[in-house]
């Protein structure tokens with residue numbers, strides 16, 4: 001029997017495991033091997049995920065599971081993404097969906113965001129969780145590599161309302177050598193579809209000498225889908241198999257991004273201390289409408305929010321946001 005959750009379409013006949021090792025065939029159906037088992041369940045600022053145009057200022061419960069359908073050579077979460085999921089015990093917690101929602105509420109979280117690994121690894125648990133979250137009025141978002149089939153992209157769209165999609169590179173050679181997939185085409189198709197179904201932001205890690213020549217082409221694709229999509233460019237400090245590789249040059253990337261802003265205005269550049277590319281500027285008049293503070297490595301927070309609703313206070317241009325600004329609520333936060 002073929003698994004149709006992602007574009008690998010693995011054959012799970014006779015008890016074999018697919019690329020991600022997270023599903024098995026049982027009684028003519030695809031079953032999750034480790035339901036309700038989470039590798040992460042901690043509150044965070046939504047800006048740190050990052051989401052810059054969704055529920056600004058809010059606190060989310062960041063969850064993750066194990067397994068991945070990609071084999072990125074630079075993976076920073078290889079502990080949960082690349083290990084045999086059956087062998088990971090340390091730090092994994094089992095919580096039923098209703099218990100997870102209760103925990104999110106206790107911690108003062110406004111939403112739930114799937115991060116760490118790939119949500120397509122845990123579809124059945126997430127479908128159940130989405131049902132509970134809907135009942136509790138809690139929005140759900142995710143980071144995804146969007147290597148899902150057309151059917152399961154619809155499933156993603158029914159579970160989550162906001163997405164940060166990883167678009168790592170366009171060239172087949174890059175995708176084959178650095179990510180381990182034959183083509184980026186399904187991802188491009190799914191970015192278009194998810195942008196129609198919900199709120200989308202896109203993230204691209206810049207890897208020195210691997211995809212740094214493709215920035216403009218990637219930006220043109222995003223602008224063609226929708227020029228209001230926020231684009232997060234991450235200066236990648238390679239881990240895992242690429243540990244020791246050269247760090248991308250900040251000035252060279254910033255120079256390339258400056259000209260991209262002309263056709264894709266909401267460009268953000270992350271992962272170095274003191275970046276002033278973490279603020280939102282009004283594309284028409286240049287006023288800084290949302291100011292953020294960045295510690296350089298995923299420690300972002302809202303500093304000031306001067307939009308009037310979702311309008312620039314100076315010229316009235318729409319700054320597209322998914323959800324309104326949410327007041328930071330009291331409660332325990334570890335980050």
Ligand SMILES: [Zn+2]
Pocket residue numbers: 282283284285286287312313314315316317
């Ligand atoms: Zn303006």
